[in-house]
Amino acid sequence: MKLNIAVCIKSVPDPEWYEKITIDIKTKTITRKGIPSIINPVDKNALEAALQLKEQFGGKVTVVCMAPPGATNELYEAMAMGADEAALLSDLAFAGADTLATSYTLAQGLNKLGKFDLVLTGTESADGATAQVPAQLAEWLKIPHLWNVKEFTFATEQELHAKVKMDDAVGEYVIQLPALLAVSREINKPRYTTAMGVMKARKKTLTILNKNDIDVNKSLIGQVGSPTWSGDISIPSLARKGQELIGTPEEIATQLIAKLRAAGINPAKRREGDGK
Amino acid sequence: MFTFTEEQEMLRKVIREFVEAEVAPKAQEWDEANHCPVELFPMLGEMGIVGTFVPEEYGGAGLGFVERSICLEELARHSAGLAITVMAHQLCMGGILNFGSEEQKKKYLPDLATGKKIGSLSLTEATGGSNFMGQKSTGEYKDWQWVINGRKCFITNSHLADVDLWTVITGQNEKGKPIMTAFIIDKDTPGHTAGRTEHKLGLCSSNTGDVSCVNVKLSPQQMLSQEGDGPKIALSTIQEVGRAGMSAICLGILRGCLEESVKFSNERIIYGKPLNKLMNIQFTIAENKLDYESAKLLTYRAASMKDKGLLCACEFALAKYAGNEGAIRAAKRTIDMMGGYGVINEYPIGRFLRDTLAGSTAGGTSDILKVVIAAETLKR
Amino acid sequence: MTHQGIWVVAEQTVSGISRVSFELLAKARELKEQGGLQAPVTAVLLGENLDDYYSAKLMEAGAEAIILVDHPVLRYFQNETYAAVLKSLVEERQPSIILMGATAAGSDLAPTLGAKLHTGVSAHCVDMRLNEEGHLVAVVPAFGGKVLGDILCTNFRPQIATVRPGILGKVICFMHKQCPVERFDIADILAQDQSRVKALGITYEEMKGVPLEEAEIVVAGGFGIESKEIWQQLETLAAVLGGAVGCTRPPLDEGWAKESQMIGTSGKSIRPKVYIGMGISGATHHICGMKDAGLVISINKDEKSPIFDVSDIRITADAATILPLLIEGLQKNEDDVIC
Ligand SMILES: Cc1cc2nc3c(=O)[nH]c(=O)nc-3n(C[C@H](O)[C@H](O)[C@H](O)COP(=O)(O)OP(=O)(O)OC[C@H]3O[C@@H](n4cnc5c(N)ncnc54)[C@H](O)[C@@H]3O)c2cc1C
Ligand SMILES: Cc1cc2nc3c(=O)[nH]c(=O)nc-3n(C[C@H](O)[C@H](O)[C@H](O)COP(=O)(O)OP(=O)(O)OC[C@H]3O[C@@H](n4cnc5c(N)ncnc54)[C@H](O)[C@@H]3O)c2cc1C
Ligand SMILES: Cc1cc2nc3c(=O)[nH]c(=O)nc-3n(C[C@H](O)[C@H](O)[C@H](O)COP(=O)(O)OP(=O)(O)OC[C@H]3O[C@@H](n4cnc5c(N)ncnc54)[C@H](O)[C@@H]3O)c2cc1C
Numbered sequence: 001m002k003l004n005i006a007v008c009i010k011s012v013p014d015p016e017w018y019e020k021i022t023i024d025i026k027t028k029t030i031t032r033k034g035i036p037s038i039i040n041p042v043d044k045n046a047l048e049a050a051l052q053l054k055e056q057f058g059g060k061v062t063v064v065c066m067a068p069p070g071a072t073n074e075l076y077e078a079m080a081m082g083a084d085e086a087a088l089l090s091d092l093a094f095a096g097a098d099t100l101a102t103s104y105t106l107a108q109g110l111n112k113l114g115k116f117d118l119v120l121t122g123t124e125s126a127d128g129a130t131a132q133v134p135a136q137l138a139e140w141l142k143i144p145h146l147w148n149v150k151e152f153t154f155a156t157e158q159e160l161h162a163k164v165k166m167d168d169a170v171g172e173y174v175i176q177l178p179a180l181l182a183v184s185r186e187i188n189k190p191r192y193t194t195a196m197g198v199m200k201a202r203k204k205t206l207t208i209l210n211k212n213d214i215d216v217n218k219s220l221i222g223q224v225g226s227p228t229w230s231g232d233i234s235i236p237s238l239a240r241k242g243q244e245l246i247g248t249p250e251e252i253a254t255q256l257i258a259k260l261r262a263a264g265i266n267p268a269k270r271r272e273g274d275g276k
Numbered sequence: 277m278f279t280f281t282e283e284q285e286m287l288r289k290v291i292r293e294f295v296e297a298e299v300a301p302k303a304q305e306w307d308e309a310n311h312c313p314v315e316l317f318p319m320l321g322e323m324g325i326v327g328t329f330v331p332e333e334y335g336g337a338g339l340g341f342v343e344r345s346i347c348l349e350e351l352a353r354h355s356a357g358l359a360i361t362v363m364a365h366q367l368c369m370g371g372i373l374n375f376g377s378e379e380q381k382k383k384y385l386p387d388l389a390t391g392k393k394i395g396s397l398s399l400t401e402a403t404g405g406s407n408f409m410g411q412k413s414t415g416e417y418k419d420w421q422w423v424i425n426g427r428k429c430f431i432t433n434s435h436l437a438d439v440d441l442w443t444v445i446t447g448q449n450e451k452g453k454p455i456m457t458a459f460i461i462d463k464d465t466p467g468h469t470a471g472r473t474e475h476k477l478g479l480c481s482s483n484t485g486d487v488s489c490v491n492v493k494l495s496p497q498q499m500l501s502q503e504g505d506g507p508k509i510a511l512s513t514i515q516e517v518g519r520a521g522m523s524a525i526c527l528g529i530l531r532g533c534l535e536e537s538v539k540f541s542n543e544r545i546i547y548g549k550p551l552n553k554l555m556n557i558q559f560t561i562a563e564n565k566l567d568y569e570s571a572k573l574l575t576y577r578a579a580s581m582k583d584k585g586l587l588c589a590c591e592f593a594l595a596k597y598a599g600n601e602g603a604i605r606a607a608k609r610t611i612d613m614m615g616g617y618g619v620i621n622e623y624p625i626g627r628f629l630r631d632t633l634a635g636s637t638a639g640g641t642s643d644i645l646k647v648v649i650a651a652e653t654l655k656r
Numbered sequence: 657m658t659h660q661g662i663w664v665v666a667e668q669t670v671s672g673i674s675r676v677s678f679e680l681l682a683k684a685r686e687l688k689e690q691g692g693l694q695a696p697v698t699a700v701l702l703g704e705n706l707d708d709y710y711s712a713k714l715m716e717a718g719a720e721a722i723i724l725v726d727h728p729v730l731r732y733f734q735n736e737t738y739a740a741v742l743k744s745l746v747e748e749r750q751p752s753i754i755l756m757g758a759t760a761a762g763s764d765l766a767p768t769l770g771a772k773l774h775t776g777v778s779a780h781c782v783d784m785r786l787n788e789e790g791h792l793v794a795v796v797p798a799f800g801g802k803v804l805g806d807i808l809c810t811n812f813r814p815q816i817a818t819v820r821p822g823i824l825g826k827v828i829c830f831m832h833k834q835c836p837v838e839r840f841d842i843a844d845i846l847a848q849d850q851s852r853v854k855a856l857g858i859t860y861e862e863m864k865g866v867p868l869e870e871a872e873i874v875v876a877g878g879f880g881i882e883s884k885e886i887w888q889q890l891e892t893l894a895a896v897l898g899g900a901v902g903c904t905r906p907p908l909d910e911g912w913a914k915e916s917q918m919i920g921t922s923g924k925s926i927r928p929k930v931y932i933g934m935g936i937s938g939a940t941h942h943i944c945g946m947k948d949a950g951l952v953i954s955i956n957k958d959e960k961s962p963i964f965d966v967s968d969i970r971i972t973a974d975a976a977t978i979l980p981l982l983i984e985g986l987q988k989n990e991d992d993v994i995c
Contacts, residue, residue, distance in 0.1 A: 018799050018940050019962070030803060077286060099779070100771060128798055129921065130779035132767035135735070139771035144736060144852035147764040166760040167674075167821075168863065168916045171732065172856040179852070186915075192297075193290035195324030195337040195347065198283055227776030231793065231806035238947045242970045252971055253981035256953065259969060260986075263930050263951050265873050265897060543960060 001157055003059035005050045006116040008106055008137070009043040009078055011071035012127045023235055030233065039074045042122035044081070044190035046183050049152075050120050051082045051191070060084050062113060066094055066105050072206060080201035081193045087113055091210040096223030099132035105221050106133070107140035108214040119180040123148050134182035145180035146173055150187050278577050280342075287343055291350040294323055303355040306481035307627055312361055313481065314394065314436055321391020325351070326362055330369055335386035340583035345524035345575055352528025353535075356631035357481030359528060360638065363521035364432035364482075368395025370517035371441045372460065375501040375509050380460065384439055396437035397518075398428035398487050399510050405430070405637070406644050408443075408510060413489065415444040415457055421495060422446075424459060427471070427488040432638070434485035435470040438463045442489070443506040456506030460498050467492040478630030514639065516582060519592045522639030523575045526599030529632045530571055533606035534564045536625050540614050551613070560613045567602035574598050590652035597645040603632035659752040659813035661695025662688060665742065665765075666714060667757055668703030670860060673713055675869070676757030676821035677701075681718035682828040683784065683819070684755060691786040695752075696720030696835070700745065702738055704731040711837045718830045722837040729846065732855035733761040739768040740849055741842050746773060751814050753792050755784075758818035766818045776809030778817040783824075792817065800921050801944025822869050822925040825948065861916055866900045868917060873899030874928045876919055876946070879906035880935020880956060880975055887912040889979045890934065896986050902926065904942045920945035934975040938963030 013021070013035040022031045039047075050061045063078040065071050066089040075086035089109040097105065110116060119141065124131035131147070138145030152162040155174055164171040165184055175181075211221060219225055245255045260266075280288075298316065306313055320326045328344040330336025337343070344366070352359035369388045372380055387393040404410035413426020424444055428434075439460060446457040461468050471486030500509060537560060541552035551557050578591035607629035611618035619626060636642065662684040666677035677699070684697040699719035701710060706726040714722050725741055738761075746754070746769070754769070756762035758780045770777035778784075778794035782804065787793050792815040794807045809815045868874065875894040881887050887907065894901045903913035904920065919926055920942040931949035935956065936942060943966055946952070954967040957974050964970045971978070 013799075015800060015941070018802050021799055021802055023803065030799070073282075073286070076282075077290070080286060080290065098776060099767060100774070100776065103771070124922075126800070129800070130767075130777075130796075131763050132770070132777055132779050135764050135767040136771040139768055146853065147735075148760055164760070165915070166733070166858060169858050169860045171760075171858045173734075174854045174856060176852040192294045192323060194322060195287055195291070195328060195339060195343065196332075198287045198290060199337070199339060201286070202283055227770075227774070227812040228778060228807050228809045231808055233803055233805040235802060236804055238943060238966045240952060240966055240968050242964060242967045244970045244972070249973060249977045249981055252973060253978055253985050256969070256971065256978075256982065257985045259951075259953070260897070260930065265930055545960075 001057050003053055003057050003117045004114060005053060005059060005061045006110055006113065006119045007043070007047045007050045007061060007063045007078070007083065008119065008121040008133070009047065009063050009065050009074060010040040010122070010125045011037045011065060011067045011074040012040045012125055014038045015041070015126045021235075023233055028233055037070065037074060039077060040122055040125045042124070042183070042185050045185050045187050046120040046122050047078055047081060047083060048188045048190040049183055050118075052188065053118070059117075062087065062116075064089065064106065064109055064113065066090070066097075066102060066109070068095075069208070072208075075206055076201045077193065079204045079206070080197040081191065082197060083204075085204060086206045088206065088208045089214065090208055093211045093218070093222045096226065097221065098226035098228040099128075099130050099136055100227055101221055101223075101225035103133050103136035104140050104225065105214075105216065106137050108216050109209060110141065112209065112214045115178070117177050119143070119178075121180065121182045123182050123184045131182075134180060138180040141180065143178045143180055144175050145182065146175055147182040149181045149183045152181060278573065278580060280576075284342060284346060288346050288350060291323070291325065291347050294325075295350050295354055299351065299358060300354040303358075303481070304621075304624060304627065306355065307357060308480075308621075310475070310480050312436065312483040313358055314361075316358070317391035317394060319391070320362065321389065326365060326391045327369070327389025329366070330373060330385055330389040334373070334381055334389055336389040341520060341579040342576055342583055345520070345527070345579045348521055348524035349528040349531065349575075352525040353531050355481055356525055356529050356628075356635065357479045359525045360432060360479050360522075360635065361436075361482045363518070363525060364397065365395045365437075366521060367397035367513055367517050368437070368439055368441050371397060371458065371500060371509055371513045374512065375458070375505065376460075379497070380500070384460065388439060393438040394433055394436050395439045395441070396431055396433035396487075397441045397513060398431045398434075399443050399514070400430045401426065401428055406641060409454060409456070409507070411443060411445060411454075411456065413442065413444040415446040415459065417446070421493045422459065422499065424461070424467075424489040424492040424494060427486060429486050430474070430484055431487050432482055432484055434487045435473060435483050440468065440487060441500065443510050446503055449504075455504045456510070457503045458500040458506045458509045459494055460500055461489070461492060461494065465492055465494070476634050478627070478632070478634030480630075515589050515592060519596050519639040519645075520579060520582065522635060523571070523578065523592060523595035523599045525635060526596060526603045526632060527568070527571050527575050529603040529628050529635075530564075530568045530599060530606055532624065532628050533603060533610050534561075534568045536623065536628070537561055537564050537606070537610040537613060540610075540617070540623075544614075544617075557613055560609050563609060564606045567598075567606050571595065571599035571602045590649055593640065593645040593648040593652075596639055597642055597649065600632060600636055601642060604629070604636075607632060659750045661693065661698060661751050662753040662755065663698045663700055663751040663814075664719070665754060665756045665762070666699050666701040667759060667761060668701060668706070668710075673701070673710065674757055674759060674821070675827065676759060676819065677714075678717040678827040679821070679824040680755045680757060680819060681714065682826050683824050684753075685718045685828070685830075687753070687784070687786055687792075691790050698723060698751065700742070701725065702730045702741060704728055715832050715835050716829055718828060720835050722835060723840050724837065725840045725842060727842055727846070732858055733765075734851065734853055734855045735764055735768055736851045736853055737846075737849055738765055739772055740845055742769050743772045744845055745840060746814060754814045754816045756816070756818045758820045762818050766816050770816050773814070775812040775814060775816060776807075778807040778809070778815075781807075781817050781819045781823075784817060784819070791815070797921070797944060800939070800941040802940040820925050822927060823948070825927050861914065863916070865895065866898070868900045868902055868919070868924055869926055871900035871926075871928050873897050873930045874902045874919075874926055874932070874946075874949070875899055876902035876904070876931065876933045876936060877907055877913070877975075878904040878934065878936030878942075879910075880937075881907065881912065882935070882976065884910075884912055886976050886979065889976075889983065893979060893983050893986075896983055899928070899930075902946075904936055904939070933963060933967075934979070936963050937961050938966065
């Protein structure tokens with residue numbers, strides 16, 4: 001059994017820098033100048049899962065990203081980590097896409113690149129964080145999907161058994177291939193990229209595909225193809241005017257207990273079944 | 277002008293990610309416990325950090341000295357002790373790679389380059405450091421075997437190495453000058469033992485100590501290159517691998533000083549403002565920056581010359597000299613800038629100063645470096 | 657436009673109906689009033705064994721019409737079947753707005769439905785309103801909650817939005833007469849459904865103490881708690897206060913806390929009366945989950961830590977030192993009260 005796997009990776013501004021994000025009031029755009037781009041963190045888990053499958057069963061791993069040209073860096077990094085090939089879907093006409101247009105474009109790109117047994121994505125991106133692309137991508141590709149997958153194994157050659165994170169619960173599913181899985185960060189620990197990997201990456205194939213290369217219906221891509229659009233954006237102020245408690249640790253504890261009481265919080269009455 | 281290729285930039289990024297995750301959080305702890313994190317070696321091997329310049333056919337990453345310097349700089353940014361451990365290990369590999377027979381390379385390099393085994397290079401003796409022809413260890417050919425006797429000191433990885441390169445005196449030439457020859461000694465060879473462990477001012481997460489040989493019997497296959505090649509092997513390894521490595525390590529420490537000074541001066545509030553609003557503090561930052569950037573240019577220029585096969589002994593001497601002295605200055609400056617916090621061990625800056633001082637002699641003292649630089653300069 | 661009315665897709669849980677369904681019904685009623693809409697606020701519930709209890713609950717929370725889809729195959733959430741059912745319902749009835757909880761199921765179902773109907777979906781909204789033209793304006797967070805954007809979908813119907821549980825907060829109890837309850841038959845849909853995913857079952861995490869979302873007091877710990885031992889003290893404090901324990905992401909990675917305890921963008925949104933945060937730096941990802949707390953108390957040893965900017969009471973101190981003092985002080989007081 002050889003697997004042909006595609007992994008969708010998004011290039012996002014490094015979350016460590018989100019404190020630095022500002023908004024340009026005039027153009028109503030988000031300024032991310034000076035913030036480095038990285039592979040969306042959980043997408044590395046998706047790639048790791050793909051690489052493990054390839055190591056186990058053989059096959060090929062292709063990474064795909066829709067982004068402006070600068071994202072070749074992230075794709076090379078993914079190939080340095082171990083992906084065999086990369087494709088960047090890049091065209092001015094793709095800009096301003098919501099999740100429906102993004103997933104349509106990704107789907108057309110994947111269809112162009114081949115027939116995949118498995119498409120892996122992250123659960124959500126660090127920036128837009130809608131978590132909607134995986135489900136919609138599966139819909140365009142007409143394949144079944146599971147979202148928030150924390151574990152999966154082959155049940156048969158054509159079926160995966162997967163554990164899915166629900167709210168305070170875990171669901172178990174069996175899904176037929178070809179399928180899309182959106183994986184969560186507990187699924188694995190992504191490997192480190194090695195020096196050897198870095199050097200091999202540039203020798204691998206990176207294809208850049210524009211709107212003509214992937215046969216798109218022009219009314220379904222970019223801003224034009226997006227049913228949603230964004231109005232005002234803002235950075236809400238959450239600042240509170242704080243009061244500082246000072247003194248020795250004992251004094252602080254006493255003051256704090258007084259504050260809690262003032263707020264109507266008293267130690268738990270010894271109710272049945274409470275505590276030990 | 278020297279610039280990095282895209283690969284080199286990416287290499288730095290991925291090594292930094294690794295170091296920040298696996299090294300940075302524990303560096304202080306290792307230092308305090310005098311612990312050399314050998315347990316990381318297999319991982320460092322897999323990453324290509326230990327076998328950077330070893331060709332792929334021998335299990336290495338097949339890269340050059342610029343890449344090696346990048347890896348060492350990134351390691352030393354958070355743990356110079358670990359960096360010198362790797363560096364000394366590479367001395368052993370460098371010796372075998374450049375002077376070993378095909379058989380020796382095949383036998384030793386794959387395990388060393390992948391971090392499965394650890395190497396060391398034992399030159400220094402009580403009577404022979406800078407004056408390394410003053411060595412007294414001997415090798416005698418008896419019954420088709422070489423018998424080695426002697427004691428080495430200040431050897432990095434003395435207690436950890438599986439493969440130890442030695443230089444010994446194997447006779448005298450017609451002019452009465454000692455003939456020095458190099459040997460590869462395996463860890464479990466009878467008579468080869470590690471002696472005292474040094475307690476050092478700095479680089480505490482590296483292992484330094486004595487190694488001695490008492491009637492260690494080696495087959496002729498353990499000789500590296502030919503009889504009398506010892507000085508050539510020692511000098512070229514120390515200069516082109518050791519000094520090159522130490523300059524990258526000093527550079528890493530320097531960057532640590534620079535980054536700590538920026539961070540602290542941003543965060544420390546004094547007179548109601550960040551410390552760095554004071555002009556003398558800004559000067560400290562500017563000076564740290566200059567020391568870092570000049571050492572960086574010197575280090576990577578020397579490394580790229582080496583990769584092109586050019587002569588670069590003077591360039592590496594310049595780089596290590598500038599890096600080491602620069603790091604001492606920058607660490608001191610930063611400690612001063614931090615006031616009382618500068619000497620508190622929760623901040624790494626004190627460790628940086630200790631490490632750079634402890635690294636002063638390894639790869640050549642500043643005096644020796646000046647001798648090399650002057651000789652080269654006066655020649656013109 | 658022919659599309660009319662607001663739908664709330666409610667969610668069946670082990671213990672009834674998810675709380676966010678009720679939050680959404682309250683919001684839907686508010687939107688209806690705000691927009692002067694005619695069509696009734698309709699609750700749609702998919703599940704198994706949907707007896708009168710369910711319709712009563714939905715009605716009480718504000719539903720003015722109810723559609724129940726009751727079938728054994730709907731016992732567990734399964735995107736393909738759920739989406740197929742909703743799609744045919746929506747195409748038949750043509751609502752203008754569909755609200756769902758941004759639960760694990762809702763976050764996955766809404767985009768599928770959006771794609772099937774070729775319309776826009778606003779994700780994980782924190783608030784919403786109708787503008788002058790009557791379009792839904794959904795306030796959507798991005799960049800870990802740092803940025804809020806208004807998302808509109810003016811040219812397509814229905815307008816779909818998911819809303820983070822706990823973020824609207826308000827559940828209203830409506831005094832009602834009767835409302836129409838319809839049972840929708842899906843035999844035809846199921847006949848065509850060739851689902852490629854099979855749900856095998858669901859295992860609930862064992863919960864002890866007060867659920868995080870419902871606790872009046874939350875004691876949250878971050879990486880600054882430093883060890884499992886100190887973490888246990890933090891749990892003791894929460895127990896003494898009768899509250900719940902919350903966490904940031906690092907304690908999860910360290911194995912001190914459980915997934916269900918994480919507060920923030922990828923965790924829960926809470927609004928307790930009192931939030932006590934210890935050893936938490938105040939990353940946007942975390943703040944966006946606790947910003948609605950009543951009284952925010954923070955203990956951090958770093959006086960410049962960003963959490964202090966969003967706190968009512970700031971304490972610059974070592975959490976490990978303060979914790980035992982608090983526990984001791986509170987237990988002493990408690991005895992005072994009892995004696
Ligand atoms: C942390 C550490 C790790 C080391 N690791 C190794 C290792 O792995 N393998 C190994 O073989 N050795 C190692 N060494 C030893 C190191 O190479 C020697 O310390 C170094 O060569 C200096 O020798 P020395 O200590 O005998 O000092 P000396 O040579 O005695 O120097 C004393 C002083 O004289 C000055 N001096 C010496 N010669 C001259 C000259 N010609 N002109 C002007 N001034 C001169 C020096 O600058 C110095 O100030 C290590 C040392 C340290 C501190
Ligand atoms: C403030 C703000 C609010 C927004 N709100 C909405 C909204 O409510 N509804 C809406 O439709 N759009 C919205 N968007 C637009 C949305 O962020 C973009 O469409 C984005 O390109 C894709 O969505 P995401 O980042 O949320 O990805 P997610 O759906 O969160 O991403 C999940 C996974 O899909 C894959 N993936 C996502 N994007 C790409 C890509 N470009 N290339 C390769 N793989 C990818 C990755 O594997 C990723 O882990 C919003 C944008 C902003 C800035
Ligand atoms: C896509 C994405 C999603 C995320 N989602 C979430 C989320 O939902 N929720 C979440 O919380 N995080 C989330 N994170 C992680 C988030 O970005 C932060 O990394 C995290 O919140 C930091 O947790 P922390 O404050 O506990 O740790 P740190 O940032 O490491 O802070 C520890 C704090 O403890 C203080 N401290 C240390 N020792 C002591 C002591 N002895 N006494 C008192 N104080 C001490 C320090 O001064 C410091 O301020 C997410 C990240 C990403 C990239």
